[in-house]
Amino acid sequence: MIAKLLPILSLLIGTGAGVAAGMFLTDPNPESHEAFVEEVETHADKSAESEFVKLNNQFVVPLVKNDKVAALVVLSLGLEVEQGMAETVYQREPKLRDGFLRVLFDQAVMGTFDGAFTRVERLDALRAALLEEARAQIGDSVRTVLITDIARQDT
Known part of the structure; x- marks a missing residue:
């Protein structure tokens, strides 16, 4: 029962x-x-009204400790831009890549890629710094920076 x-x-x-x-x-x-x-x-x-632009090559950022490369961070980045701006991004890509590398190297020195580098707060701060650089190079038509791949390889 x-x-x-x-x-x-x-x-x-x-x-x-x-x-x-x-x-x-x-x-x-x-x-x-x-x-x-x-x-x-x-x-x-x-x-x-947006289009997405994948930057052609990955970014490689060395992490230096005691004057030696302790690790490498490899990133693939893209941009969300206003419709019709993809060609402008590709035309300015060399200057954009230079600016992005400057930001990534600064972030490496500040320790962004140390420890739990994939924490949301760290990636959001990284995106914000990259977005500021992208807007400086291309203008306000850049809506966001997309981190499509990120990996760290310790040496």
Whole structure:
């Protein structure tokens, strides 16, 4: 008899827990949901007007400790730019790469690539510094810098 009631009891407990979790996690302010949906739609509209440019070659950054190369960081970068700006990016790529290398070397000296270098805070700071350089070289048509690959090889 108890064996027959156990599945029903489990079902009732699970359903009750699901309803309670739904009530607990529901946003009491429905306006915030509307604002979130509006923000997502705005971003989607901007993304539709964007194009993505992958920079041709990887960036190699040596990490120097005690006057010796202790590790190498290899990155692949791309840019999200306004529609129609890809050709401009490719025309200015040599100067952009030079500026990006300067930023990456500075970041290496500051310790950005030491330890847990893939932490969100570190990558966000790196993206911000690269974005500032990209906008200095190309202008405000650059929306964001994309880190498409990153790896560190200790020597």
